[in-house]
Amino acid sequence: MTSPADWLAGARPRTLPAAVAPVLAGTGVAAYVDGAPLGDLAWWKALLALVVSLALQVGVNYANDYSDGIRGTDADRVGPMRLVGSGTATPQAVKTAAFAAFGVAGVAGLVLAATTAWWLVAVGLVCVVAAWFYTGGKTPYGYLGLGEVMVFVFFGLVAVIGTTFVLTQTWEWPALYAGVGIGSLACAILVANNLRDIPTDTVAGKRTLAVRLGDERTRYLYAFLVLVAAAAVVAIAAATTWWVLLGLVFLGRAIAPTRAVLGGAQGPALIPVLAATGASELAWSVLVAVPLLVRG
Structure with a gap:
């Protein structure tokens, strides 16, 4: 039988900072533009947004495990264990877990839509389909x-x-800039993952961006994404408060994985890069959100 530890590993907890970070950043922007005391912020909406984000991330992870597993893409892995590919869980069980996670995201999203705008239901459906x-x-x-x-x-x-939006019901340019920064680091996690898997993905016929670009250009792409995230910090600071420049401290956490990628790390040596990039994204969100929360 599949153990709880196996299901936890299959949920890929190292990727979860990518789900927490955007909610932190978005909440920080909302607090700044709203200008209300922190106690007046609709924190329950922020928590529901976090549930949606985490559930979607877990759902994506299980869905990828299922789909790659039944295709045989995970038969010869370099990275962490996969439930279907390793035979630890049946494909049907993993598929069910994926849709259960999507269901949790859907319920939380419906509550947000009912209290904000019903067109958010369409956005949620697109997110699930994309996942x-x-x-x-x-x-x-x-x-x-x-x-x-x-x-x-x-x-x-x-x-x-x-x-x-669910916190302010308005369009805010700093949220766009924050989305660019968070999105760049989330992409960097995937780029590092796909860089590691170039040999096996090539054999399996999985034409990821890393396979298409090749090893060297994929490494440069990773470094470029880190620089875009740094530029996004400056853009947010220019639109809000210069205290947001504290967010550039995230570069201290991003240096080691960037050096590893540019230094030619391969295979198992890239596994720590995934965790370090996720930590960099979480650090970015915290260091940007806190000044916005305080100044707001």
Whole structure:
């Protein structure tokens, strides 16, 4: 039987900072533009947005495990264990877990939509469809080199701007800039993952962006994404308060993984890069959100 520890590993907890970070950043922007005391902020909406984000991330992870597993893509892995590929869990069980996670995200999203704007239901449906067809269906877009684009859009722009909107019900430019910063680091996590898997993905016919770009250019892409995240900090500071420049301290956490990537780390040596990049994204969100919360 599949143990709770196996299910936890299958949920890929190292990727969860990518779900927490956009909600933190979006909440920070909302607090700043709203200008109300922190106690007056609709924190329950921020918590529901966090539930949506975390549930979608877990759902994506299980969905990828299922789809890659039944295709045989995970048969010879370099990275952490996969439930279906390793035979630890049945494909049907993992598929059920994925849709259960999407269901949790859907329930929380419906509450937000009912108290904010019903068109958010459509946004949520698009998010779930994008999550499933990343590696699911007959022509998954993750196999066509479009995974990074979707991560940038949904775990960057949509997640940050959406969080700010449900709290303020207004469009805010700083939320867009924050979405760019968060989206860039979320993409960097995927780029590092796909860089590690270039050899096995090539054999499996999985044409990720890393496979298309090749090893060297993929490494430069990773470094470029880190620089974009730094530029986003400056843009937010210019639009809000210069205290946000404290967010540039995230570069101290991002230096080590960037050096590893540019230094030619391969295979298992890239696994710590994933965790370090996720930590960099979380640090970015905290260091940007706190000044916005305080100054707001």
